[in-house]
Amino acid sequence: MNARRAPIIVLASTKGGVGKTTIAFCLATALARRLHRARAGMQEHRVACIDADPNRTLQQALRIADMPDVRCIESGGETLLPAVRDAQATAGLVIIDLEGSANQAMLYACGKADLVLIPAQPSRFDVVEAVKTAGVVRQAADLVGRDIAHHVLLTRTPVLRQKVAEHSRGQFVKAGLPLLRTELIQRTAFQHMTYTGEPPHAQDPNGGAARNVEALADEVAGILGLSLAGAAGIQALRSRRGRTSAAGEAAA
Numbered sequence: 001m002n003a004r005r006a007p008i009i010v011l012a013s014t015k016g017g018v019g020k021t022t023i024a025f026c027l028a029t030a031l032a033r034r035l036h037r038a039r040a041g042m043q044e045h046r047v048a049c050i051d052a053d054p055n056r057t058l059q060q061a062l063r064i065a066d067m068p069d070v071r072c073i074e075s076g077g078e079t080l081l082p083a084v085r086d087a088q089a090t091a092g093l094v095i096i097d098l099e100g101s102a103n104q105a106m107l108y109a110c111g112k113a114d115l116v117l118i119p120a121q122p123s124r125f126d127v128v129e130a131v132k133t134a135g136v137v138r139q140a141a142d143l144v145g146r147d148i149a150h151h152v153l154l155t156r157t158p159v160l161r162q163k164v165a166e167h168s169r170g171q172f173v174k175a176g177l178p179l180l181r182t183e184l185i186q187r188t189a190f191q192h193m194t195y196t197g198e199p200p201h202a203q204d205p206n207g208g209a210a211r212n213v214e215a216l217a218d219e220v221a222g223i224l225g226l227s228l229a230g231a232a233g234i235q236a237l238r239s240r241r242g243r244t245s246a247a248g249e250a251a252a
């Protein structure tokens with residue numbers, strides 16, 4: 001058994017198409033590479049993903065990726081809690097990907113979460129959906145009687161920082177939604193990987209998408225108190241650029 005139970009990251013949004021599965025795949029493959037064995041202990045896998053979306057897009061992408069350190073369990077609302085127990089017993093970290101609607105699976109997953117990430121694109125529509133999703137997180141917190149950390153993660157943001165992006169961040173903050181510093185930039189590498197199963201670091205370890213994912217993994221690990229291998233290089237990269245999501249990546 002783990003000395004400490006495996007932390008759970010949940011990708012939640014009442015809206016589809018915001019990037020939940022993309023982020024779940026990127027985080028699972030990046031963290032599986034960088035989680036210390038010590039953290040994962042004698043577990044069979046470093047990361048266990050639970051695909052609770054009936055479309056099974058995460059499961060399909062992970063099957064093509066074929067990473068021995070990442071396991072994927074299919075689940076629905078009724079089977080989510082046993083799936084979480086199974087995942088925690090066999091891996092050092094659990095990532096749950098949900099479908100884009102407020103349902104039983106979302107409530108259960110949030111109730112179990114150590115960190116809920118709410119992906120949203122820089123648009124007013126997405127502010128509204130993120131507020132709804134944060135409402136479900138609050139219901140789950142009420143149900144389980146503890147605070148549940150949750151952050152909006154801006155997705156598909158333009159490579160070059162634009163005024164509209166700053167304005168958009170302000171709108172989420174105004175709506176009372178805490179934002180991650182890191183954003184997931186709009187990049188073809190994130191679409192390419194859905195066909196090939198190749199995560200960004202396998203496509204180009206020094207490319208903008210890979211660095212973007214490492215910065216995200218670092219920020220998430222920081223919130224969860226996980227120690228990751230190879231963080232020093234990423235740290236140096238970060239201090240060279242103010243914006244974690246990297247306006248400078250345009251040159252990469």
Ligand SMILES: Nc1ncnc2c1ncn2[C@@H]1O[C@H](COP(=O)(O)OP(=O)(O)O)[C@@H](O)[C@H]1O
Pocket residue numbers: 013015016017018019020021022023057100155156157184185186187188190191194
């Ligand atoms: N950062 C990104 N850059 C480019 N395409 C992206 C990015 N994030 C998501 N996409 C694309 O947007 C679409 C929806 O993303 P997906 O992760 O499936 O969303 P969700 O799981 O929330 O429904 C997919 O076609 C995906 O490839």
Ligand SMILES: [Mg+2]
Pocket residue numbers: 020021022053057098099
């Ligand atoms: Mg999805």
